[in-house]
Amino acid sequence: MGNCYKANANKILWDAKFQDAVLIHGVVKNGKDNKPMGHCWIELDGVCYDFSNNKEWEVKKAVYYIAGWINTYQAGGYTNYKYTKKQVQENILTIGHWGAWEDTGCQR
Numbered sequence: 001m002g003n004c005y006k007a008n009a010n011k012i013l014w015d016a017k018f019q020d021a022v023l024i025h026g027v028v029k030n031g032k033d034n035k036p037m038g039h040c041w042i043e044l045d046g047v048c049y050d051f052s053n054n055k056e057w058e059v060k061k062a063v064y065y066i067a068g069w070i071n072t073y074q075a076g077g078y079t080n081y082k083y084t085k086k087q088v089q090e091n092i093l094t095i096g097h098w099g100a101w102e103d104t105g106c107q108r
Contacts, residue, residue, distance in 0.1 A: 004040040004052035005099035011042060011051050012088050018042055018049070023088050025100045026080035028068035036073055038100050043082075 005025070012023045021044035030037035041064070042049040048064035050057040057064075065071050074080065081102045083091065091101050 002053045004050070005097075007051045007053070008040045008042050008049070009088050009092065009098050011049065012083075012085050018044060019085060020044065021049075021085075023083045023085075024080050025083070025102060026070060027073045027078040028070055029073075036078065039068070040099055 009023060012018050012021060021042050023040065024043055025038070025040050027036045028039040029035075040052070042051075043061060046061050048057070048059050048061050050059075050064075059067075070080070079102070081100075083101075092098065095101055
């Protein structure tokens with residue numbers, strides 16, 4: 001299990017570059033077993049950023065979605081939940097953890 005929810009939420013909260021970005025909780029293809037997996041990343045101006053597990057990925061949204069099978073999973077009924085910085089702050093305080101905050105239909 002990785003740290004995607006915490007690592008990417010921290011970027012939204014503390015890095016000025018991401019003030020207008022959205023944090024996404026969604027479903028991607030797990031590279032280890034090729035099954036759907038809950039995941040978290042950042043989107044800003046058509047680019048996806050992922051800082052989980054000490055990565056620093058910056059990938060065009062279209063490429064990130066293809067590589068992660070994100071559109072395929074959305075077509076299969078999974079949902080991407082989008083959060084602004086303010087919503088991230090509120091959810092951490094009210095729910096009490098980094099995420100996932102919604103039922104993505106699969107494990108994190």
